[in-house]
Amino acid sequence: MVLPSLTTKYHHAPYPSIDPTRPELSASGKVVVVTGGGTGIGAATALAFVTAGARAVALLGRRPQPLQESKSQIQSAYACAEILAFPLDVTDEAAVGDCFASLAHRYRGIDVCVNAAAYLSDQGTVAAGPVSEFWKAFEVNVKGGFIVAQHFLRNRSRDGAVLIGINSLIAHLPASVVEQCPASYASSKIALAKLYEYVASENPGVRCYSLHPGVVETEMAAKSDAMAPPQKDNPFLPRDEASLPGQFCVWLSSKLGAVIPSGRFLWSNWDVDELAAMSTELKNDPVTLTMTLPGWPFPLPSPGNT
Template sequence: MAPSTEYEFPSFTNTLHRSVYPAISPTNPSNSASGKVVLVTGGGIGVGLGIAKAYVEAGAKTVAILGRRENILADAKKQLESAGSSQILTFKADIVDEAALDKAFASTGPIDIVVANAGYLSEPGPAATAELGDYFKAFEINIKGTLLTFRAFLKHKSSSSTPTFISLNTGAAHNVFPNYSAYSASKIGQGQLIAHLAAENPDVRVVSMHPGVLGTEMNSKSGMTISHDEMSLPAGFAVWLASAKASWVSGKFLWAHWDVEELEALRGEIEGKGLLGLGLLGWPRVEKPVVVV
């Protein structure tokens, strides 16, 4: 059963946001993307388009968007061009098509920031009776697609700044909602992949981000009636994640709802205790066990 419209997720910070605020605003000078080249997958609609628009507002030099539908990309290009002075590029590409990805990245690069937003929600229903092709399509797109996107970024990343890779994930990765096992399991796998990519590539800022609950095509497909956040929330949060103040977030799993000034103040505790990563609840309980051989 999906949460009701009155349901509120627990929060890591005392303040929980549902829309943009000054600390994550694209127009805040501390979040400036001036001179940066940004690429957003699934950037033609929904959250991806909102994030692309935020980077235009933050002054990015170039914003490239990838998607599978040329008409959607054409409409998005017009919207983005009217939002600021950034060069707008569009590429028809599927994130599981390695050759198409490489071509798009090569045509855009060198790239400073990638927002891996494209994803897939399998038809909700019990795992025991799900159509397996659709069920495992979530793993193909959410995990393999994310890895291929990251590999393309490594080939074409900028060397003039700290490259940043932002992976859009979901709170469903660490919650159990019956009938959404394909989405949840593929997303928790994606989150672990991101943690490994961060550990293996210390020169790249690699972070997972839950964007909130938005009125998107995917949300409509889910059938969930939970209350929605404003699109400005994940858009601004994604811009903040690539800012100088977020230099410490690599390997973390963060929610757009959480207050970034509180997160910055909690940085010592988060890093010292290894918080905001995926793991096994309750482990370790015993720090120094008695080893019997």
């Protein structure tokens, strides 16, 4: 399936412009927090920031074993890297608050936070699905996203702080064309995107973005695939490499990425050089790449019809 793209180039794998070893993308001195850091996109993002020279990277996640495995794999490649693992649930406000506060105390502030923690509910229609399973997606994706954002804002560094929420293209797609994603996931991701727009608006000293990571082979993607009707081909192929969103996050949080206005919804597949070339246009247009009604603002009603 060919997906619509803002840029003429559409990437499935990393490319030179987002290479974390580029001096222009250096994360030297930065303290980075990655939720969902034990597997998949979160683990790949942590590795990308370590490759870019981050001072310290904290991995947060529910399951201790994947966190330790991710930490060990990164340290096997970068023996001097400072990697910390915090087993916690992003919906646990006290645990998240203690974690962020301890990191801020230890390092004098957190520079970058990538919120990759997410939950995909079991398949079920609005009419038939259990309320508890539907609402769990909102607990993790929206409440968890709120808690992470709040404690990042309270413990961020004072200069150049960046918050990136891993989101999904599902937030854009009409429900009528989606057959392998429950309503709870799509609607919670829409809510998270709008929440992070407000983070950007309320905090001009922070850059905040939502990011579709691409279609990456993860545990969640496998669960989504299993929900597809058996007679249908998977529309979201070819898959994208997990390192693509990880390295995109390094670029976006760098000085080069700062040309993209805060509060926007981006795709990892889009070419960063083309995005940078659009930066002036984006700054002059507060609607593009935000969660709005397509076509709005519409023409004003004709006189006498109001």
